[in-house]
Amino acid sequence: MPPRQRLPDAMFWLMTCRHRRDAPALREQHRDAHRQHVASGGGGLVRVLIGSALTEDDGEAPNGNFGILEAPSREAAQAFAESDPYALAGLVEAIEITALASRFQAHRIDPMTR
Numbered sequence: 751m752p753p754r755q756r757l758p759d760a761m762f763w764l765m766t767c768r769h770r771r772d773a774p775a776l777r778e779q780h781r782d783a784h785r786q787h788v789a790s791g792g793g794g795l796v797r798v799l800i801g802s803a804l805t806e807d808d809g810e811a812p813n814g815n816f817g818i819l820e821a822p823s824r825e826a827a828q829a830f831a832e833s834d835p836y837a838l839a840g841l842v843e844a845i846e847i848t849a850l851a852s853r854f855q856a857h858r859i860d861p862m863t864r
Contacts, residue, residue: 760797760820762850763827766804767834767842768814776841777812783835788817791863792830796821798863799856814842820856824849 769777788798801817815836821827824847831837831845 759822761822761852762799762854762856763796763819763821763824764846764848764850765801765817765819765827765831766814766846766848767816767831767836768804768844768846769812769836769841770843771811771813773841774812776839777836780835780839780841787834788862792833795826795830795833796863797861799859799861801862818850818856818859820861 788801791797797820799818799820801815803812804814804816805812819827819830821830827847828845831842831847834842836842837845
């Protein structure tokens with residue numbers, strides 16, 4: 751497979767979203783829309799390289815989600831997180847966007863957003 755083209759002027763960001771623990775039904779209700787949001791990169795705001803649920807130490811009880819994003823700016827990464835159906839439904843309590851090193855080896859990841 752040829753190397754994936756990087757988005758122009760993009761950086762890599764770690765997005766961490768912490769969820770309300772009292773709302774498992776809300777998470778389930780919006781899961782399909784959340785997955786569509788991820789697959790589309792929020793309609794092209796970002797490219798999602800990888801992501802998954804975060805859990806308690808039992809590995810089962812969900813308490814958030816994370817994603818490694820390719821985005822032109824922190825603002826674009828934040829906008830993607832804030833427009834996620836989970837966030838819009840009130841499930842997300844906190845969003846943290848952290849810049850990753852410029853030498854981050856994104857080429858090792860098969861992106862979730864095409």
